[in-house]
Amino acid sequence: MRTLFWARVAAWSIAAIASVVVVVLATGVFEREIPGGSAGSTVGSVGGPFTLIGTDGQTVTEADFAGRPRAMFFGFTHCPDVCPTTLAEADAWLKALGPAGDDLAIIFVSVDPERDTPELMKNYLSAFDPRLIGLTGTPEQIAAVTKAYRVYARKVELEDGDYTMDHSAAVLLFDKTGAFSGTVDYRDPQEKAVEKLKAVVGS
Ligand code: NI
Numbered sequence: 150m151r152t153l154f155w156a157r158v159a160a161w162s163i164a165a166i167a168s169v170v171v172v173v174l175a176t177g178v179f180e181r182e183i184p185g186g187s188a189g190s191t192v193g194s195v196g197g198p199f200t201l202i203g204t205d206g207q208t209v210t211e212a213d214f215a216g217r218p219r220a221m222f223f224g225f226t227h228c229p230d231v232c233p234t235t236l237a238e239a240d241a242w243l244k245a246l247g248p249a250g251d252d253l254a255i256i257f258v259s260v261d262p263e264r265d266t267p268e269l270m271k272n273y274l275s276a277f278d279p280r281l282i283g284l285t286g287t288p289e290q291i292a293a294v295t296k297a298y299r300v301y302a303r304k305v306e307l308e309d310g311d312y313t314m315d316h317s318a319a320v321l322l323f324d325k326t327g328a329f330s331g332t333v334d335y336r337d338p339q340e341k342a343v344e345k346l347k348a349v350v351g352s
Pocket of ligand 1 (some may be wrong): 224225229230
């Protein structure tokens with residue numbers, strides 16, 4: 150009787166710890182404040198098809214990048230800090246990669262469809278490497294892609310009636326088959342980021 154009780158306690162504890170670990174691993178990859186992440190544990194569960202709108206107003210889907218490795222990150226053009234920093238870093242990554250980066254699709258996806266029109270995305274990205282790809286979409290399309298790509302994004306009302314977007318900052322990497330293969334984290338130094346990108350380009 151007693152033995153059975155303790156066996157059950159042990160089983161419950163293992164189940165509880167396992168579910169906490171799963172939650173931490175699932176969210177850790179995308180949580181801005183957690184460096185590192187745990188790409189290996191969530192491979193296969195992130196990404197997939199999407200339908201979005203390119204900077205010329207055209208429909209863009211994952212099929213447009215078939216056979217190309219992808220680095221995707223999510224943000225918005227009114228972002229004061231993280232997004233422009235990541236875009237400037239992406240410029241530097243492409244320089245560091247040289248011709249090896251030509252095949253890599255670095256894609257900036259808006260989480261602010263209300264304000265980020267294709268035109269605004271185009272103007273905003275004109276300050277960066279022309280190889281950088283901007284995608285926006287309808288609120289429904291953006292909701293679908295952030296869900297599929299497990300991206301956190303939340304509208305935060307400001308006191309002046311304006312709003313900002315709180316969003317995850319990790320860059321999600323996909324190999325040329327479209328399989329999720331890890332992240333470049335916001336705090337990764339350039340050499341580490343370039344190393345990860347080289348691995349995904351060469352895989
Ligand atoms: Ni941002």
